[in-house]
Amino acid sequence: MNKQDPWFIYERAVAFASLLLTEDKNVVVRPHTGPDINMELLVEVLKNGKSALRFFGVHLVGSLDLPPLQNMDERVLAHCGHEPVEAALPICAFVVGVRKPEGLCRWIVEPVLVEGQPHLQQNQEPNWQALDSSRVAQLIAQVNDWYAAQKNQLTSKNGISSKI
Amino acid sequence: MAADDIGDRGQWLFCLLMTQIAPGRTEPFFRPRFLGDKFPTFDFLVELVGKEAYFFFAQVKTTQQGYRPGKGVKRLRVNVSHEDVQRMVASPIPTYLVGMDEVQKVGYLLSLNEPRTSGLGGLPARHVIDCDNLQRLWHEVQIFGPTAT
Numbered sequence: 001m002n003k004q005d006p007w008f009i010y011e012r013a014v015a016f017a018s019l020l021l022t023e024d025k026n027v028v029v030r031p032h033t034g035p036d037i038n039m040e041l042l043v044e045v046l047k048n049g050k051s052a053l054r055f056f057g058v059h060l061v062g063s064l065d066l067p068p069l070q071n072m073d074e075r076v077l078a079h080c081g082h083e084p085v086e087a088a089l090p091i092c093a094f095v096v097g098v099r100k101p102e103g104l105c106r107w108i109v110e111p112v113l114v115e116g117q118p119h120l121q122q123n124q125e126p127n128w129q130a131l132d133s134s135r136v137a138q139l140i141a142q143v144n145d146w147y148a149a150q151k152n153q154l155t156s157k158n159g160i161s162s163k164i
Numbered sequence: 165m166a167a168d169d170i171g172d173r174g175q176w177l178f179c180l181l182m183t184q185i186a187p188g189r190t191e192p193f194f195r196p197r198f199l200g201d202k203f204p205t206f207d208f209l210v211e212l213v214g215k216e217a218y219f220f221f222a223q224v225k226t227t228q229q230g231y232r233p234g235k236g237v238k239r240l241r242v243n244v245s246h247e248d249v250q251r252m253v254a255s256p257i258p259t260y261l262v263g264m265d266e267v268q269k270v271g272y273l274l275s276l277n278e279p280r281t282s283g284l285g286g287l288p289a290r291h292v293i294d295c296d297n298l299q300r301l302w303h304e305v306q307i308f309g310p311t312a313t
Contacts, residue, residue, distance in 0.1 A: 008183050008192050015176040015183075022173055064190065099185050 005062060010040075012098035013062035017041060020103075020136050021058075025049075027140060032057065039091060045143050054147040056090040056139075059108060066097035072104060073126040090120065090143055094131055103131030105139070111146030118149040174226025174264040175207065181271045182210065186295035193302045196222070205251045206259070212302055220258040220305050223248065225287070228266050232286060239286030240265055240272060249284055252276040258308040260301075263287035273301065277308055 018029045018041070026046040032039050039057035047054065059076070067075050076093045090111040096103040107123045129135050175198065183192035195211045206221040225242035232239055240263040244252075252259040253276055261274045261284065271293040274284075291297050 006191060007195065008185075011179060011195075012183050015179040018176045019173060019180065022169065022176075025169060064185075101180070 009062040009064070009098055010060070012101060013060050013094070013096040014040065016096055016098065016101040016103065017058060017060060017094050017131075020131065020133065023133055024137065024140055045140055045147075047144075052147070054143060056092060056111070056143050057087070059091060059093045061093065061095045062098050063095075064097065064099050066095065066102060066104065069104075069128060072128050076108075087120065090146065092139060095128070096131070104128040105131040105135060107139075111142055113145060113149050116149060118146050118153060170226050170228060170266055173266055174224055177226070177264050177266065177269060178208070178222075178224045178262055178271060181293040182298070184293075184295055184298060186299065193298045205248050212305060215302075215306060218306050220260055220308075221252070221255060222260050222262050223252065224262045224264060226264040226266050230265070230267065231289060234286060234288060237288045237290050240289050242284075242287050244284040249276065249280055253279055258305050261287060262293070263289075265289075273297065275304075 014031065021027050021029050021041075021043055024045075026049065028044045028046065030042045030044070032042040038059045040060040041058040043056050043058055044051065045054040045056070046052065061076055063075075072095060076095060087109045089109075090107065091109040092105055093108050094103050094105045106126070106128050107121075110121045110123045112119050112121045179196050182194045182196050185192055192213055195213055196208045197211065198208055199206055205223060207224045208222040210220050210222055212218040223244065225244065227240060227242050229241040232241055242263045244261060252261070259276045261276055263272045263274070265271070272287055272289050273291040273293060274287050
């Protein structure tokens with residue numbers, strides 16, 4: 001978020017995003033205040049109500065009203081920079097127009113499966129989608145699938161029984 | 165949903181509703197400040213934007229249980245203890261109880277600035293948190309309460 005924005009831009013964006021994310025009772029949202037990283041929310045996806053350390057980050061960009069779609073990437077990248085984001089977990093950008101409120105989202109660092117193997121992919125495509133309940137559910141499902149594949153990969157590499 | 169989770173969602177919903185930007189304005193009427201989980205009775209100190217010397221305390225109660233019939237107006241199914249009601253009534257700072265219907269995503273305000281003899285079983289769904297009532301509240305708090313010094 002831009003530190004020069006009025007206070008309510010950030011606070012309304014956080015409230016809007018948190019409400020959407022926690023419609024799934026297996027999602028916990030925490031503010032992230034770490035330096036040098038554009039990530040305002042740390043989101044944990046629980047597994048059957050319990051922590052399985054499945055995290056992803058949300059980079060929040062707020063404004064009074066949503067900017068035009070053609071300016072969206074420029075607006076987000078102005079905060080992130082144009083270099084690839086160094087991250088070991090998925091990161092999604094939420095752009096929120098706080099007046100209504102309404103939003104758009106897209107992956108910046110996307111959790112993908114390539115031939116069943118988990119990868120983190122820098123997403124350069126400006127494929128913005130409406131930030132709503134169904135899209136959030138898709139994001140969460142994608143995160144869950146990625147972590148499940150990662151766990152399978154780790155346990156099979158180490159020859160560790162999944163029962164341990 | 166666990167009680168804590170409902171409470172968290174209620175607080176975010178409260179923040180969103182209280183910071184609505186009315187038509188013709190570019191900023192909210194109020195700025196809620198969370199007091200922390202351990203603060204007794206009250207959840208938020210709410211400042212008046214543009215008149216920050218004026219503020220009020222709010223207790224936010226959230227429910228997924230809906231309403232029950234009341235005399236003339238339905239009542240949101242939230243309860244407040246007699247002890248909390250007495251603390252709120254006794255406060256020299258204006259105090260309001262806020263009931264959040266987590267399912268319908270609406271909230272209701274109830275002033276606790278007049279004496280009451282009992283606790284509160286249900287919150288009248290009379291004063292919904294919308295731009296008109298926020299504007300009224302902004303003026304009402306200035307009439308009621310002492311200012312910060």
